[in-house]
Amino acid sequence: MKRETNWHERYMTGDIPWDTGRYDFNLSKIVTRRPIQPCKTLEVGCGTGSNAIWLSRQGFSVTAVDVSEIAVQRAIKKSSKARLACNFFVANFMKQKISSAPFGFVFDRGCFHSFDSPKERSKYVKIVNSYLKRRGLWLTLVGSADEPPRNPGPPQRTARDITTAVEPYFNILSLYASHFDSNMQKPPKAWVCLMQKRK
Numbered sequence: 001m002k003r004e005t006n007w008h009e010r011y012m013t014g015d016i017p018w019d020t021g022r023y024d025f026n027l028s029k030i031v032t033r034r035p036i037q038p039c040k041t042l043e044v045g046c047g048t049g050s051n052a053i054w055l056s057r058q059g060f061s062v063t064a065v066d067v068s069e070i071a072v073q074r075a076i077k078k079s080s081k082a083r084l085a086c087n088f089f090v091a092n093f094m095k096q097k098i099s100s101a102p103f104g105f106v107f108d109r110g111c112f113h114s115f116d117s118p119k120e121r122s123k124y125v126k127i128v129n130s131y132l133k134r135r136g137l138w139l140t141l142v143g144s145a146d147e148p149p150r151n152p153g154p155p156q157r158t159a160r161d162i163t164t165a166v167e168p169y170f171n172i173l174s175l176y177a178s179h180f181d182s183n184m185q186k187p188p189k190a191w192v193c194l195m196q197k198r199k
């Protein structure tokens with residue numbers, strides 16, 4: 001099955017265990033503690049928009065994309081209900097150009113980690129890098145391989161999978177073990193990786 005169709009199917013059938021209906025505490029913790037100042041922001045693989053909406057509430061100017069039309073439709077509905085002006089649209093991040101670059105901050109929760117091959121992850125990193133302004137920040141939340149595989153559960157990556165892909169382009173500001181915000185009794189483990197574009 002084509003990958004895009006697969007994501008669409010999952011939203012259609014409700015097979016979306018990652019979608020808690022709220023923003024992830026790992027995002028709010030990094031944004032408020034570092035702090036990351038409100039700026040022009042891109043969320044990649046935004047799903048139904050909870051994180052983009054939170055960022056928008058904090059004063060970030062958010063563009064958010066997802067390959068699934070149904071996810072984006074839900075995100076638009078949620079943000080208009082909240083009377084927030086996020087710019088949601090359907091796009092395949094690996095193939096289509098996002099026109100409003102450069103961004104000061106890029107966020108993704110579970111999109112970077114969804115690519116199985118090192119080649120695809122490296123391509124994803126290069127694209128993120130190309131959309132960031134000089135010294136711009138990227139925060140990614142990635143399923144961790146430091147627990148047995150779970151079903152349902154996120155793709156699992158090692159810290160080395162992350163560093164191998166990102167270090168050619170980014171300085172790693174922090175990389176630590178956490179867990180996803182989740183409605184599961186035992187939330188899946190996650191890596192929280194904050195990076196800064198080198199040049």
Ligand SMILES: C[S@@+](CC[C@H](N)C(=O)[O-])C[C@H]1O[C@@H](n2cnc3c(N)ncnc32)[C@H](O)[C@@H]1O
Binds near residue numbers: 020044068094109
């Ligand atoms: C694990 S889900 C996480 C969704 C959302 N970030 C959340 O936390 O609720 C991964 C998301 O990435 C999207 N995605 C996967 N590949 C993509 C691509 N190439 N371009 C844009 N979105 C993509 C999927 O449609 C899906 O919504």
